Amino acid sequence: MSTTSVLGGIVRRREDPALVRGKGRYVDDVKFPGELAVAFVRSPFAHARITSIDTSAAAAMDGVHAVYTIDDVRHLGPVPAQVPIGTLRPLLADGTVHHVGEAVAMVVADDRYVAQDAAELVVVDYDPLPAVVDLEEALRDEVQAHEGKSNVLLTWHGQDWWPGVTDELVDPKPQIEEAKAREDTVVVSLRMTNQRLLPTMIEPRVTVANWNGGYGAFEIWSATQIPHALAGAIGKIFGLPSNKVRVVAPEVGGGFGAKLNIYPEDILCAFASQQLERPVRFVETRREAAVATIQGRGWVGTATLVGTRDGKILGYELEAICDMGAYSHNFTVAIPALGLFVAPGQYDIPTHYELHCVVTNLPTTDAYRGAGRPEAAYYLERIIDHYARTIGMDPAEVRKRNFWPPDAFPVTTSVGLTMDSGDYARNLDALLEWADYEGMKRRRDEARAEGRLVGVGLGTYVEVCGFGPSALAGLGFSWSEYGMPSAFNGSGVVRVNPDGTCTVIIGTGPSGQGHETTWSQIVAEELGIELDAIEVLHGDTAESPFGVGTFGSRSLAVDGTAAFEAASRVRAKAAKIAAHLLEAAPEDIRFADGGAHVAGSPDKAVTWGEIATSAYQPHTLPEGMEGGLEATAVFSPPNATWPFGAHLAMVEVDPDTGNVEILEYWAMDDCGNVVNPMIVAGQIHGGIAQGIGQAMFEHAVYDEDGNLLSAALMDYPMPTAGDLPSFKLNRTTTPTDVNPLGVKGIGEAGTIGSAQTIVNAVVDALAPLGIEHVDMPLRPRAVWEAIQKARG
Amino acid sequence: MKISVTVNGTRYERDVEPRTLLVHFLREDLGLTGTHVGCDTSYCGACTVLVDGRSVKSCTFLAVAADGAEITTVEGLAADGELHPVQEGFWERHGLQCGFCTPGMIMSSVALLEENPSPSEAEIRHALEGNLCRCTGYHNIVLAVQYAAAKLRGEQPPPADWEEVGA
Numbered sequence: 001m002s003t004t005s006v007l008g009g010i011v012r013r014r015e016d017p018a019l020v021r022g023k024g025r026y027v028d029d030v031k032f033p034g035e036l037a038v039a040f041v042r043s044p045f046a047h048a049r050i051t052s053i054d055t056s057a058a059a060a061m062d063g064v065h066a067v068y069t070i071d072d073v074r075h076l077g078p079v080p081a082q083v084p085i086g087t088l089r090p091l092l093a094d095g096t097v098h099h100v101g102e103a104v105a106m107v108v109a110d111d112r113y114v115a116q117d118a119a120e121l122v123v124v125d126y127d128p129l130p131a132v133v134d135l136e137e138a139l140r141d142e143v144q145a146h147e148g149k150s151n152v153l154l155t156w157h158g159q160d161w162w163p164g165v166t167d168e169l170v171d172p173k174p175q176i177e178e179a180k181a182r183e184d185t186v187v188v189s190l191r192m193t194n195q196r197l198l199p200t201m202i203e204p205r206v207t208v209a210n211w212n213g214g215y216g217a218f219e220i221w222s223a224t225q226i227p228h229a230l231a232g233a234i235g236k237i238f239g240l241p242s243n244k245v246r247v248v249a250p251e252v253g254g255g256f257g258a259k260l261n262i263y264p265e266d267i268l269c270a271f272a273s274q275q276l277e278r279p280v281r282f283v284e285t286r287r288e289a290a291v292a293t294i295q296g297r298g299w300v301g302t303a304t305l306v307g308t309r310d311g312k313i314l315g316y317e318l319e320a321i322c323d324m325g326a327y328s329h330n331f332t333v334a335i336p337a338l339g340l341f342v343a344p345g346q347y348d349i350p351t352h353y354e355l356h357c358v359v360t361n362l363p364t365t366d367a368y369r370g371a372g373r374p375e376a377a378y379y380l381e382r383i384i385d386h387y388a389r390t391i392g393m394d395p396a397e398v399r400k401r402n403f404w405p406p407d408a409f410p411v412t413t414s415v416g417l418t419m420d421s422g423d424y425a426r427n428l429d430a431l432l433e434w435a436d437y438e439g440m441k442r443r444r445d446e447a448r449a450e451g452r453l454v455g456v457g458l459g460t461y462v463e464v465c466g467f468g469p470s471a472l473a474g475l476g477f478s479w480s481e482y483g484m485p486s487a488f489n490g491s492g493v494v495r496v497n498p499d500g501t502c503t504v505i506i507g508t509g510p511s512g513q514g515h516e517t518t519w520s521q522i523v524a525e526e527l528g529i530e531l532d533a534i535e536v537l538h539g540d541t542a543e544s545p546f547g548v549g550t551f552g553s554r555s556l557a558v559d560g561t562a563a564f565e566a567a568s569r570v571r572a573k574a575a576k577i578a579a580h581l582l583e584a585a586p587e588d589i590r591f592a593d594g595g596a597h598v599a600g601s602p603d604k605a606v607t608w609g610e611i612a613t614s615a616y617q618p619h620t621l622p623e624g625m626e627g628g629l630e631a632t633a634v635f636s637p638p639n640a641t642w643p644f645g646a647h648l649a650m651v652e653v654d655p656d657t658g659n660v661e662i663l664e665y666w667a668m669d670d671c672g673n674v675v676n677p678m679i680v681a682g683q684i685h686g687g688i689a690q691g692i693g694q695a696m697f698e699h700a701v702y703d704e705d706g707n708l709l710s711a712a713l714m715d716y717p718m719p720t721a722g723d724l725p726s727f728k729l730n731r732t733t734t735p736t737d738v739n740p741l742g743v744k745g746i747g748e749a750g751t752i753g754s755a756q757t758i759v760n761a762v763v764d765a766l767a768p769l770g771i772e773h774v775d776m777p778l779r780p781r782a783v784w785e786a787i788q789k790a791r792g
Numbered sequence: 793m794k795i796s797v798t799v800n801g802t803r804y805e806r807d808v809e810p811r812t813l814l815v816h817f818l819r820e821d822l823g824l825t826g827t828h829v830g831c832d833t834s835y836c837g838a839c840t841v842l843v844d845g846r847s848v849k850s851c852t853f854l855a856v857a858a859d860g861a862e863i864t865t866v867e868g869l870a871a872d873g874e875l876h877p878v879q880e881g882f883w884e885r886h887g888l889q890c891g892f893c894t895p896g897m898i899m900s901s902v903a904l905l906e907e908n909p910s911p912s913e914a915e916i917r918h919a920l921e922g923n924l925c926r927c928t929g930y931h932n933i934v935l936a937v938q939y940a941a942a943k944l945r946g947e948q949p950p951p952a953d954w955e956e957v958g959a
């Protein structure tokens with residue numbers, strides 16, 4: 001097998017043979033003897049004082065082992081958060097409930113049927129309080145979501161958002177105001193909603209905690225994106241050393257940020273297991289997921305842009321209210337800041353942000369695919385389109401006039417962050433040419449001439465991801481709340497076993513991203529070893545090196561690089577051993593085809609098995625060399641990475657029903673170098689689908705009392721196969737120098753690039769009617785109403 | 793209640809409670825955990841199995857109602873270690889990421905191709921509307937079904953579009 005094509009080549013996933021046979025092992029597939037099940041009593045009110053809880057009937061039921069309330073667990077403290085700004089969630093409601101679905105009591109029973117029946121016997125009396133649901137009302141702060149506490153947690157300002165980072169930055173606000181006051185400029189403004197979403201991974205949350213009093217240790221199986229953080233947090237909460245808590249996250253059925261949190265149910269299962277000395281399992285129901293799992297987005301704001309009549313943008317402002325929900329979880333208030341990081345997008349424009357993070361009596365918001373960056377890209381790209389239409393210029397042309405030029409990189413944006421690399425004009429031109437933008441517009445105009453509502457929409461984005469740099473953790477993302485070092489580094493172990501096979505152990509916990517395949521490719525390439533000889537282990541804190549987790553499109557750029565560096569070290573040692581065995585100089589050793597040979601003499605060769613055997617028999621090693629053939633590497637990148645791209649859609653709106661049909665969807669993404677183009681394409685497909693889901697279908701809708709009206713899947717229309725088109729994907733390649741692989745990250749890009757593309761296309765279709773904006777989701781009714789209104 | 797069912801070719805006689813759902817019977821009594829549970833409203837399709845050749849959401853089907861039936865789950869598709877063409881298609885065309893929806897998706901696709909060996913893209917998309925996937929955006933699932941359809945017809949599967957992208 002040739003190894004030179006492994007990196008950058010399409011390799012079928014090594015995960016799949018088990019998964020397509022139904023042999024994948026997810027948390028709920030693994031049972032422990034003597035397991036108990038839990039069910040929760042959840043609040044029907046968004047805001048209410050609890051006047052009494054009577055658990056006696058439930059506790060007396062056959063098969064019930066315990067019923068817990070806050071009085072039993074208050075001493076454990078609240079659910080820890082890395083950015084502990086706002087009220088942290090108590091493990092169970094403490095005196096007052098602050099959103100519908102907040103857990104009030106937990107029943108532990110022989111099985112889930114008994115637990116559920118018993119939960120219904122718990123009697124809770126409530127004294128309802130006024131609920132804060134509307135974001136404007138929350139900002140006015142007249143009624144408080146938490147009595148006696150301001151609803152406004154903080155306001156992220158464009159220029160003083162992070163102490164110490166932005167000292168030399170010029171405040172662009174005076175510049176923007178001056179541009180607005182000029183007579184030759186145009187000021188455009190739109191108020192837009194970026195609605196709340198439910199992450200809706202198909203595998204719900206599931207955790208089973210197993211305390212062994214004999215060993216004084218926990219074994220916890222959980223569908224989590226952050227196994228090490230969960231182990232750290234459990235250790236911290238229960239006062240155990242970290243090596244007494246083992247967390248296993250086997251196959252994880254999707255996460256999208258929602259499993260990047262520690263939840264009260266995880267901690268409560270651990271507590272109950274310790275109390276009852278039995279394994280205790282929580283499996284979230286789909287309805288529970290709609291109130292007890294974090295949600296995404298939830299912004300309403302006004303974007304304002306000022307520019308000249310010939311397309312030069314002179315300033316951009318966004319003032320928005322961001323819904324934090326009732327309690328702060330892992331990153332909650334930091335999510336809007338991620339939007340701020342990419343506020344100016346691909347453009348060299350003075351940018352001013354003001355994001356008010358407000359508390360409401362709704363479930364918590366936190367990271368959901370893109371996390372702050374889709375919101376930012378949406379506002380910016382919508383207002384640029386609106387500006388282009390206002391000055392009568394092609395939207396692609398306006399964008400090109402304001403891009404950072406490629407020779408400006410690394411470039412420090414007006415919010416004080418340095419972007420690694422970019423070639424935006426080349427990327428956009430490649431898209432326009434490949435998709436035949438001119439032809440598309442022609443076809444649109446022809447359709448329009450026939451009276452049809454056809455539109456073409458363009459959207460660009462820049463993403464910040466691949467977190468690192470490690471120092472970012474020191475700036476307020478405090479993993480220490482999870483009993484972990486505060487860092488954003490990556491780790492990997494590469495071990496060549498005595499038989500010449502290779503075991504790679506990674507610090508990330510994937511949830512569908514194909515790490516086993518991608519990491520195998522990296523290591524195979526570096527060692528010249530066959531893919532099939534490599535096994536990648538992950539998700540078990542007892543065996544893997546300390547790792548931060550899988551989120552923020554960071555795994556490949558940070559942990560993948562660590563695996564690459566570990567492989568390089570193994571290779572260097574193996575070269576010395578091979579040189580010794582072949583009586584050659586280490587510099588002359590080459591690795592290929594499952595072994596090593598001397599450059600220029602392919603038959604002077606040893607296999608990896610021979611090298612490894614020697615490595616584990618120290619007497620056969622060069623004098624003074626330590627035995628063994630493995631290395632651990634920790635990679636700490638100097639910066640985050642900044643992928644980018646441009647998407648283009650053509651849509652048709654049915655004027656009689658308001659139904660939107662996506663006729664074509666084209667995407668030109670740039671995530672730097674690519675290890676496996678097939679996996680990258682898959683990530684983009686899924687990302688686009690989630691962005692289209694937001695643009696056209698999904699909305700977590702609440703009534704004024706804070707009741708979720710879209711809890712069941714039929715009321716929360718995430719896209720089905722029939723709702724979506726096939727996507728046309730292509731790439732440009734602009735590597736980064738932030739890591740030696742030149743890779744950036746692709747997990748969230750599709751989502752960050754797509755919602756604005758669809759809405760821009762739909763608004764373009766409706767523009768002949770004088771419609772300037774329609775808020776997402778663009779369901780038929782919303783579009784139909786906009787058409788009716790425009791037609792008067 | 794006593795029931796007798798044939799699952800993936802093996803006959804089982806079991807005593808089940810009348811309220812036991814087929815999916816729990818398969819997962820817990822028979823240990824066939826390939827069939828997944830993703831919702832409680834019969835909406836996601838992760839639990840899809842074949843009952844007498846028809847695709848059924850096993851989370852809304854009582855085990856007692858399967859008495860006397862022939863059931864095929866995802867574990868029963870591969871014959872003599874060889875993947876079923878639909879399973880092969882999902883692998884070849886990257887039709888899965890986290891894999892949680894996959895067993896249900898595969899079973900629905902098997903049922904579709906038995907009924908319609910040459911489905912159009914629109915027919916594939918329509919047939920899979922009862923199976924939700926949050927990871928793939930369905931693009932590669934469509935390619936996977938097209939791959940399997942070609943294979944089952946004895947034809948060469950068309951290449952995937954992403955195989956031809958080189959920027």
Ligand code: FES
Nearest residue numbers: 830835836837851
């Ligand atoms: S688990 Fe059966 S349809 Fe969702």
Ligand code: FES
Nearest residue numbers: 889890893925927
């Ligand atoms: S592959 Fe994850 S839900 Fe379909």
